[in-house]
Structures are given as C-alpha cells and as structure tokens.
Amino acid sequence: MFFQHIYDQTLAQASYLIGCQKSGESIVIDPKRDVDTYLEIAKQKGLRITHVTETHIHADFLSGSRELAALTGATLYLSNEGGPDWQYEFDHIGIHHGDVIKVGNLNLAVIHTPGHTPESISFLLTDTPASPHPVMFFTGDFVFVGDVGRPDLLEKAAGWVGTQEIGAKQLLDSLSKFSNLPDFVQVWPGHGAGSACGKALGAVPSTTVGYEKLRNWALLQADNEQDFVRSLLSDQPEPPRYFAQMKKLNKVDRSLLKSVPTPRKLTSEEVIQALEAGVKLIDTRSKAHTAEGFVPGSLTIQGNNAFATWMGWLMDYQEPFMLVANDHQIEDLTRMLMRIGLDDIFGYVTDVSALGIPLEKADIIDLDTFKTYVNRGDAQILDLRGASEYRNGHVPGAEHLFIGTLPEHLDEVSRDRPVIIYCQGGDRATIGYSLLRAKGFTNVRSYAPSMNEWVAQNNPVATLSVPM
Incomplete structure (x- = not known):
C-alpha cells in the first residue's frame, strides 16, 4: 500500500492519496482545488488516480474533486446520506453507510458519521494483503486530534436556523461508532491546528482511536449529553464569511478550473486606471x-x-481585485486564493513606489504611548480579536469589534475621538488599520505589538465571564 498525507498549511487542511501498488490504482480523499499536486505524486509513484471521494460538503475550501476526476477519468464517490437537502447536484456515484469502495486490494468501508454536517461520512481502510483488520480511519471533520468537528457552522455560516443542537446530538451518537473501533486504528483527520472547523485541534497530523479515548475532551464527556452539547457549542471561533459560499459551490454544478492561473503583471498605468475604476488593491507585503x-x-x-x-472574510466574490506581490510570490498566492474560489485576480504589481502615487505611512505606536490612551474617555480602544480571545483577557476599557466583521460595524467606530486598535500579535491590527484608513478614518493608531507585549510586560488584563 502507498500512502501520502498532503497538508495545506494555509487552511490547515489535509487530503490523502492512497494506492494499491499491485493494481496501480489509487484514491484521493478530500482533494484541494490545485490538483496538480496529486497528479505529480501519482506520476512519481507509478499510480493511476482511479477513485476520488470526499468526507462531506466542505465549508472551508473549494474542493478539487471534480477537477481531479475530469483530468484523470477517475470515478467520483460522494455521500448520499443526510437527506434531500444534502445531495450533491452533479454526476457521481452515491455511497451510503455500509458500502465499501474497493481500490485494488484496499477496502474503504463507508461509515456515516453525522454531526458536523448531516451527510458526513468517514472511511475505514483495510489493507487486505497485510491484515484482515482495519488500519486507518479517515474522519474528515468528524474527529480531529484532540477535538471534534463543530456542528454550529450550518447555523452561523450558512444560515440554517436551529441546526446546531441537533448536530451536536448527532455527533454524540457518531462518537459511539468511533469508540467501538479497535484502539490501534490510526486516525487521519481533515484538519489540523489553525482550522476554524474546530476550537482546539492538535498540531500533530494523526492520532489513534485509543489515544483519543484517553485524551479527547469530547470522548471524555460523551456520557453526559447536556455537558457535551454545552461544551461543544461554547467558545467556537467565528466562522469566516466565505464558508457559506464554499458550501454552495461544493454542492452545485459549477465551472471547473483545471490548472493554476497565471495572473498578469500590470503596468503602472493599468494599476492607476483600475484604481480609478474602483478595483481594490490588496497589499500582500509584510506589515x-x-x-x-x-x-x-x-x-x-x-x-x-x-x-x-482573511481574503475570504473581507473580499466580495463578485468583484475583481489587484495584488501587490513579488514575482516569486504570485503563484503561491494564486493557489491560496483558488482554494477558496477567489479567481477574479485582475493582475498584480510588484513596486508601489513606481506608481507615481504619494504613499501614506501607518501610525504605529509603542507600549508607552498606548498606555497614555488606556482608560481615557477621549479615546476609543478597539480589540480586533475573536470573541473568546477578548473574553479570556483584554486591555481594560477596550471595546470588542472582530476584524472579520469590522466592515459591517463601522458605525461603532468613532470619527471624533482617537481610535487605537490592537489584536494579539499585530497582523489583524495591520488589516484593521488599512481597512479603517480606506474607509476614511483618519485619526487611527495601531498598537502593533498588541496583547503579546501587553501581557509580557505584566500589564493589567480584564476578563469577561461566559453566561451559563
């Protein structure tokens, strides 16, 4: 058996290429959209990609399943579980709980594991020449290392009202299937640390059923439904705005993108004309x-x-945009964007100083200056982090406005007083500063070292209790 774990650090997303070396067949589970990665691996190992599948209709990335099937002629196997509202709307072979996908001498048993989403399935792999016992369990967003998939995304990101409690109880039922597996089975999830599909994902790529029984908080609380549901739904990170778009595009019959696009390098004149026409310019340089x-x-x-x-949080899918980026960066940036379906790149420019436009400098303040604004009534201090981060510790007197939804809450930002923004380490404050300046806020300052420095210097921290 050949096995390859493919990990996209930018979205903390895992996919898998598994092959039977005797037959030369292989299957890809949960492929990202830039599928040349899988084609190259298969070519190097002398395998044919004959099967493509997914664990569920993804929300955090645009799946490359159909692109990969179109390029290789592979058969597409997708879940037909979850009811009529959760069916893929393009040609595929529907699979159900108890079905087995055969890839040469490899058997992948389909197990319906709803909770994260109603149609979610997992795959239990048996390498039949080696052993009659299963060896790997591909869980998608069902079970992670140290965590489980969140059931609130359908409600918070896709607008399905009243689904999170139902999903939480379904997930609890699904965990009983997980607990009945042999402890030695390896667990390979769909995401790692940094993904918004859970709140406490581990940083290592895999685990075992036995280890998760000992250490995963969800399995340790599985004997009390009320406590489990409460713990599961609390302190989940804000789901990025683009998740709803991914849910739609991964379900419907959309146009395919079979290769990585090459954005056009723009002249200064083209950039200026585009800016005058209202095309947004995204500066990808360091803060x-x-x-x-x-x-x-x-x-x-x-x-x-x-x-x-952050592009998925803040960009409109219906409008083109330009990038400021180096030549050696542009392919990687394009790949990142195509993975979430942001394809309308008008072009890019490498040197903003050559545009002939007077540049502006950011107003960055240090710790001592920041302290002069704390607890002053004539200044507004904004914490741009997530809600749970803010609750767990913030600068006294700071108000909370999450950076991802800042454009919808500009009316809460003062135009009369100085506005001081911070986050955890400065990256989100950098986004917020540029956004506010672009929206006409001129009296804005950024405390770039943010909470990391504030806490390290033993300054006071305020917390908020979570209502039970």
Whole structure:
C-alpha cells in the first residue's frame, strides 16, 4: 500500500492519496482545488488516480474533486446520506453507510458519521494483503486530534436556523461508532491546528482511536449529553464569511478550473486606471513594509498562511481585485486564493513606489504611548480579536469589534475621538488599520505589538465571564 498525507498549511487542511501498488490504482480523499499536486505524486509513484471521494460538503475550501476526476477519468464517490437537502447536484456515484469502495486490494468501508454536517461520512481502510483488520480511519471533520468537528457552522455560516443542537446530538451518537473501533486504528483527520472547523485541534497530523479515548475532551464527556452539547457549542471561533459560499459551490454544478492561473503583471498605468475604476488593491507585503508606505485606499493582508482566510472574510466574490506581490510570490498566492474560489485576480504589481502615487505611512505606536490612551474617555480602544480571545483577557476599557466583521460595524467606530486598535500579535491590527484608513478614518493608531507585549510586560488584563 502507498500512502501520502498532503497538508495545506494555509487552511490547515489535509487530503490523502492512497494506492494499491499491485493494481496501480489509487484514491484521493478530500482533494484541494490545485490538483496538480496529486497528479505529480501519482506520476512519481507509478499510480493511476482511479477513485476520488470526499468526507462531506466542505465549508472551508473549494474542493478539487471534480477537477481531479475530469483530468484523470477517475470515478467520483460522494455521500448520499443526510437527506434531500444534502445531495450533491452533479454526476457521481452515491455511497451510503455500509458500502465499501474497493481500490485494488484496499477496502474503504463507508461509515456515516453525522454531526458536523448531516451527510458526513468517514472511511475505514483495510489493507487486505497485510491484515484482515482495519488500519486507518479517515474522519474528515468528524474527529480531529484532540477535538471534534463543530456542528454550529450550518447555523452561523450558512444560515440554517436551529441546526446546531441537533448536530451536536448527532455527533454524540457518531462518537459511539468511533469508540467501538479497535484502539490501534490510526486516525487521519481533515484538519489540523489553525482550522476554524474546530476550537482546539492538535498540531500533530494523526492520532489513534485509543489515544483519543484517553485524551479527547469530547470522548471524555460523551456520557453526559447536556455537558457535551454545552461544551461543544461554547467558545467556537467565528466562522469566516466565505464558508457559506464554499458550501454552495461544493454542492452545485459549477465551472471547473483545471490548472493554476497565471495572473498578469500590470503596468503602472493599468494599476492607476483600475484604481480609478474602483478595483481594490490588496497589499500582500509584510506589515513592516506596508507601514513605511502604502497606496491610499489599499487593503493590507499579508501573504502569510492566513492570507486566504482573511481574503475570504473581507473580499466580495463578485468583484475583481489587484495584488501587490513579488514575482516569486504570485503563484503561491494564486493557489491560496483558488482554494477558496477567489479567481477574479485582475493582475498584480510588484513596486508601489513606481506608481507615481504619494504613499501614506501607518501610525504605529509603542507600549508607552498606548498606555497614555488606556482608560481615557477621549479615546476609543478597539480589540480586533475573536470573541473568546477578548473574553479570556483584554486591555481594560477596550471595546470588542472582530476584524472579520469590522466592515459591517463601522458605525461603532468613532470619527471624533482617537481610535487605537490592537489584536494579539499585530497582523489583524495591520488589516484593521488599512481597512479603517480606506474607509476614511483618519485619526487611527495601531498598537502593533498588541496583547503579546501587553501581557509580557505584566500589564493589567480584564476578563469577561461566559453566561451559563
């Protein structure tokens, strides 16, 4: 048996290529959209991609299942569980609980594991020449390392009212199936630490059934439904705004993108004309560079591992945009964007200083200056982190406005007083500063070192209790 774990650090998303070396057949589970990765691995190992499948209709990335099937001729196997509202709307072979997908000498038993979503399935792999016993369990967003999939996304991200408690109870039932598996079975989940599909995902790529029985909080609370549901639904991170778009696009018959696009490098004149036409400019340089000079009205979203997530939070899928990026960066950035379906890149520019536009500098303040604004009635201090982060410890007197929903709450930002923003380490404050400046807020300052420095210097921290 050949096995390859493929991990996208930018979305903390895992996919898998598993092959039978005797028959030359292979299957890909939960492929990302830039599918050339799987084609290259299969070519190097002398395998044919003959089967493609998914654990559920994904919310956090745009699946590459159909692109991969179209390029290879592989058969697409997708869940037909969950009822009429959870059926894929394009050609595939529907699979149900108890079915077995055969890939050469490999058997993947389908287990319906609802809770995260109604149609979610997992795959229990047996390598029949090696042993009659199962060896791997591919859980998607059902069980993670140290955590379980959240059931509130349908309600919070996709607008399905009244589904989270139902999903939580379904997940509890599904955990009984997990607990009945042999302790030695390896668990390979769909996400790792950093994913918004859970709240406490472990950083290691895999685990075992036995270890999760000992350490996973959800399995330790599985004997008390009320406590389990309460714990599961509390302190979940804010689901990115683009999740609803992914749910839709992963279900319907959309157009396919079979290769990684190559954005066009723009001339200064083209950039200026596009800006005048209202095309947004996204500056992907580091926060240190953009602080020294940025194009007025541009939005700074650094081209790091969180780039796609914040683009998905803040960009409109119906509008084109430009990027500020180096030549060597542009392919990676394009891949990050295509993984969440942001394909309408008008082009990119490498040097903003050559545009002939007067650049602006960010107003960054240090700790001592920041302290002069704390507990002053004539200044507004904004904490741009998530709600649970704010509750667990914030600067005394700071108000909470989450960066992902800041554009919808600009009326809560003062235009009369100085506005001081911070986050955890400065990245979200960088986004917030550029966003507020682009929206016409001129009296804004960023405490870039943020909570990391504030706490390290033993400054006071306020907390909020969570109502039970």
